[in-house]
Amino acid sequence: MNILMIEDNQSVCEMMEMFFMKEEWKATFIQDGKVGLDTFKNDPEKWDLVTLDLNLPSMDGMQICREMRKVSKTIPIIMLTAKDSESDQVIGLEMGADDYVTKPFSPLTLIARIKALYRRADLINDGADELEGKAYEVETRYLKMDKRTREAILYDKPIEGLTPKEFELLYTLAKSPKQVFSREQLLTIVWDYEYFGDERTVDAHIKKLRQKIDKTGPQVVQTVWGVGYKYDDSGVTP
Structure with missing residues (x-):
């Protein structure tokens, strides 16, 4: 794996460099926000994942994340923040982290x-071989999704700009239409590890997903109050 770590704390960089080496991962450390963004933009395909500090010289992490998402909708981004407030975390997720x-x-x-x-x-x-000859892995009344091409077609229109987590959320919900998923279930399935009850992560991603769905037509990701979320396009009219 080739990681771009944009972090202005030298001690953190030195510490993580040792752990990355242990994993046999390559890593580049940039301590200035604008320099880090330019490094990413110069060769976006070079990087497998970005870790991004919130507070950086010359440009903050929120701005950088937003600009990176204009270049790549798929690059995985982890935001590092010293602020343990809900607003900072939710805003970071909404920016595309x-x-x-x-x-x-x-x-x-x-x-x-x-x-x-x-x-x-x-x-x-x-899974290109696994999906060979199969146009769509998920196909409901109005939605089609293809993992090979990362296409999500709703009402015959592409859902533009889905991040990896947004795509996976929609895929998980639409794969089992009308099934209600709790936030805890979605954290386990989509994030692949325990979030210790931090349900804000799911809510923030659902909010962004819905905003992108709204541009194609009627909403299909529904809230089941007190339980969680489900995908249902059976009762909508485009």
Whole structure:
């Protein structure tokens, strides 16, 4: 794996460099926000994953995340923040981050998050042989989804700009139409590890997913109050 870590704390960089080496991952460390963004933009395909500090010189993590998403909708992004407030975490997710880790953090925790996020992103793009000759893995009344091409077609229109987590959320819900998924279930399935009850992560991603669905037609991701979410396009009229 080739990781771009944009982090202005030299001690954190040195600590994570040792752990990345242990995993036999390559890593580039940039301590300035704008330089980090330019490094990413110069060769977006070079990177498998980005970790991004919230507070950086010259450009903050929120701005960088937003700009990275304009270049790549699929690059996995983990935001690192010293702020343990709901608003910062939700805003970071809404800007396009796939996950966040609150400082101070255990290096092993970050390694586990990276592995889980990369594994999910890799699975989305994997399996071309398995899907050979199969146009869509998910096909409902109005929705079609193809993991090979990352296409999500709703009402005969593409849902534009889905991040890896948004795609996986919609895929999970639509694969079992009308089944209600609790937030805890979605955390386990989509994030592939326990979030210790942090349901805000699911809510923030559902909000962004719905905003993108709204551009194609009637809403199909429904809230089941007190329980969770479900996909249902049986009662809608485009």
